[in-house]
Amino acid sequence: xxxxxxxxxxxxxxxxxxxxxxxxxxxxxxxxxxxxxxxxxxxxxxxxxxxxxxxxxxxxxxxxxxxxxxxxxxxxxxxxxxxxxxxxxxxxxxxxxxxxxxxxxxxxxxxxxxxxxxxxxxxxxxxxxxxxxxxxxxxxxxxxxxxxxxxxxxxxxxxxxxxxxxxxxxxxxxxxxxxxxxxxxxxxxxxxxxxxxxxxxxxxxxxxxxxxxxxxxxxxxxxxxxxxxxxxxxxxxxxxxxxxxxxxxxxxxxxxxxxxxxxxxxxxxxxxxxxxxxxxxxxxxxxxxxxxxxxxxxxxxxxxxxxxxxxxxxxxxxxxxxxxxxxxxxxxxxxxxxxxxxxxxxxxxxxxxxxxxxxxxxxxxxxxxxxxxxxxxxxxx
Numbered sequence: 001x002x003x004x005x006x007x008x009x010x011x012x013x014x015x016x017x018x019x020x021x022x023x024x025x026x027x028x029x030x031x032x033x034x035x036x037x038x039x040x041x042x043x044x045x046x047x048x049x050x051x052x053x054x055x056x057x058x059x060x061x062x063x064x065x066x067x068x069x070x071x072x073x074x075x076x077x078x079x080x081x082x083x084x085x086x087x088x089x090x091x092x093x094x095x096x097x098x099x100x101x102x103x104x105x106x107x108x109x110x111x112x113x114x115x116x117x118x119x120x121x122x123x124x125x126x127x128x129x130x131x132x133x134x135x136x137x138x139x140x141x142x143x144x145x146x147x148x149x150x151x152x153x154x155x156x157x158x159x160x161x162x163x164x165x166x167x168x169x170x171x172x173x174x175x176x177x178x179x180x181x182x183x184x185x186x187x188x189x190x191x192x193x194x195x196x197x198x199x200x201x202x203x204x205x206x207x208x209x210x211x212x213x214x215x216x217x218x219x220x221x222x223x224x225x226x227x228x229x230x231x232x233x234x235x236x237x238x239x240x241x242x243x244x245x246x247x248x249x250x251x252x253x254x255x256x257x258x259x260x261x262x263x264x265x266x267x268x269x270x271x272x273x274x275x276x277x278x279x280x281x282x283x284x285x286x287x288x289x290x291x292x293x294x295x296x297x298x299x300x301x302x303x304x305x306x307x308x309x310x311x312x313x314x315x316x317x318x319x320x321x322x323x324x325x326x327x328x329x330x331x332x333x334x335x336x337x338x339x340x341x342x343x344x345x346x347x348x349x350x351x352x353x354x355x356x357x358x359x360x361x362x363x364x365x366x367x368x369x370x371x372x373x374x375x376x377x378x379x380x381x
Contacts, residue, residue, distance in 0.1 A: 003171060004169065006169070007132070007134050007167055007169060007251060008134060008164060008165065008166040008167075008179075008250075009132065009134035009135035009137075009165060009250060010138055010163060010165075010244075010245060010249065011138035011141065011142040011245050011354065012142055012162045012242060013142045013143075013145050013160065013162070013353070014077050014159065014353040015077050015079065015146070015159020015161065015230075015231060016231075016237070017047050017232045017236060017237025018237045018239075018241040018242045019242060020047050020074065020077060020079075020237050021045035021237045021239040021241075021260075022246075022260035022261075022352040022353070023073050023077065023260075023352040023353060024045040024047075024052065024054065024069075024070050024073050025044065025045045025056075025260045026348040026349045026351065027070075027072070027073045028043050028054070028066055029043065029261060029262070029263060029346075029348050030346035030347070030348050030349050031069050032060045032062060032064055033344060033346045033348075036062040039058070039060035039061070039062065039263065040057075040058070040059040040105070040108065040114075040263050040265055041056070041262065041263045042056045042057045042058070042100070042261060042262055043055075043262075044238070045070075045237075045238070045261070046237065046238055046239075047232040047236065048236045048237075049085055049233050050086060050090065050092060050232075051092045051094065051232075052070055052074070052091055052232075053094045053096070054066060054070060054093070054096070055096040055097065056096075056097055057098060057099065058097055058099070059099060066093075066095055071088045071091075071093065073349070074086075074087070077159050078146075078149065078150065078158070078159040079231060079232075084158060084159075084233065085229070085232070085233025086231050086232040104299070108300075111302045111335045112301050112302050112334065113265075113267045113298065113300065113302070113334050114299070114334070115266060115268065116297055116298050116299045116305075117256070117267065117271075117297060118294055118295070118296040119267060119268065119272040119274075119294070119295050119296075120252060120255055120293065121274070121276035121279040121280075121292070121293045121295075122247075122275075122279050122291070123276065123280040123291055124290045124291075125284070125289050125290070126172075126174055127174075127358075129358040129359075129367075130358065130367075131357060131358035132248055132249055132251040132252075133167050134165045134166065134167045135245075135248055135250075135251065136358055137165045137177065137207060138165045138249060139354045139355045139358075141163040141180070141182065141203060141207050142161065142163045144202075144203045145163070145182070145184055145203055148203060154198050154199075154202060156187040157185065157186055158186060158187065158228075158231070159185065159231055160183075160230030160231045161183055161184045162181075162182070163181070163182050164181035164182075166178050166179040166180075168214065172289070172314075176213065177212050177213055177214060177217060178214045180204055180217065181223070182204075182220070182222075183221075183223075183227055184203075184221065185228070185229075185231065186227060187228065188226075188228040192221070192222070192225070192226070196219070200219055204219050239258065240258025240261075241258075243257075243258050243259075245355070246258070246259060246260075246356050247272075247355075247357065248357070252292055253292065255272070255294075257269075257272070259356060260348070264337070264341075265338070267334055267337075270334060270343055271297060271337065272356075273343070274330065274331075274332065274337045274340075274366065275293040275295050276293075276356075276357050276366050276367075277341065277366040277368070277371075278309075278330050279291040279292060279293045280369060281372055281375050282322060284372055285371075285375040286376070286381070287316055287317050287322055287376075287381070288314045288322065289311070290311055290314045291309060291314075291322070293308070293309050294307070294309075302334060302335070303332070303333060304327070304332045304333075307326050307327055309323045309326060316381070317379050317381060321379055322379070325378035325379055329371060329374050329378050341366055343365075345363070351364070
């Protein structure tokens with residue numbers, strides 16, 4: 001990388017149509033796991049004007065009132081009035097869910113991976129959370145938009161919204177935020193001047209503190225002029241269409257598999273969580289300033305297809321040492337990852353908005369740094 005450069009990441013609010021779908025899919029997963037920890041779920045959701053369509057596969061011993069779960073999620077997000085073009089009471093809920101394939105099941109029940117694929121995890125020491133600063137701030141702005149809407153500070157806001165943050169780096173370290181972009185859905189009667197002042201005071205400045213703001217940092221809002229029509233009324237949403245928002249904001253590679261709606265036998269989810277856990281423990285153990293881990297699997301096989309690690313020239317011990325210690329220190333079979341990270345719990349709906357990583361929540365076990373001593377011992381440092 002050059003000595004000085006700019007990196008940009010985006011996030012979306014919980015009312016963005018794609019995020020509505022992610023939360024619905026994960027709420028259904030949680031409802032299964034609450035009563036049946038061994039349940040297997042692969043649920044996809046689509047929303048559009050006045051309609052929510054839920055489809056997928058499920059194998060469970062419990063009953064889930066799926067329509068009630070869907071309506072509760074939409075209500076909690078804030079789509080509570082028909083004038084928004086989408087609301088929890090009047091929308092249609094369509095279901096097309098069937099039994100999981102017996103051919104897939106025969107490999108999963110004996111501890112094999114639920115699918116093939118490759119998963120990436122990443123960590124950096126540029127923030128206390130081990131996350132790149134642009135995506136961390138983009139998530140905080142998106143969450144703040146929802147907070148000021150729900151607590152009545154800015155009652156004219158509506159659920160849909162997006163954020164984008166650009167950070168200037170010097171010598172691989174974040175120096176300042178140079179530009180902020182927001183799209184905030186609002187009531188038709190709200191003026192642009194009113195919104196710009198409110199968003200600056202109640203959203204941007206509480207998140208991006210003075211010491212982080214570049215001189216004259218522009219705050220760009222609703223660049224088409226207005227954003228009164230939003231949500232599923234004007235934009236069809238789908239589960240799994242915000243995978244870069246869910247991970248590292250584009251500042252690390254991605255295997256391509258989405259997380260939401262998938263139980264932890266699906267290595268798209270558990271493997272990505274374990275890869276993040278590994279990378280974070282390697283960085284926080286002081287073995288590198290940055291680390292990216294790849295794990296790959298074949299469907300039905302328990303052991304990983306391959307394991308690799310990169311440190312982008314920031315390693316303090318040889319990269320070969322880091323790659324070698326990963327399978328020695330960390331459990332990498334699907335069952336091993338599930339047990340170590342305690343993934344058979346109804347914890348997933350809250351992962352489905354504002355990022356799966358970098359969150360200070362005890363349920364996010366993949367964010368723990370409890371393997372630092374083991375990593376250092378294996379690396380002999």
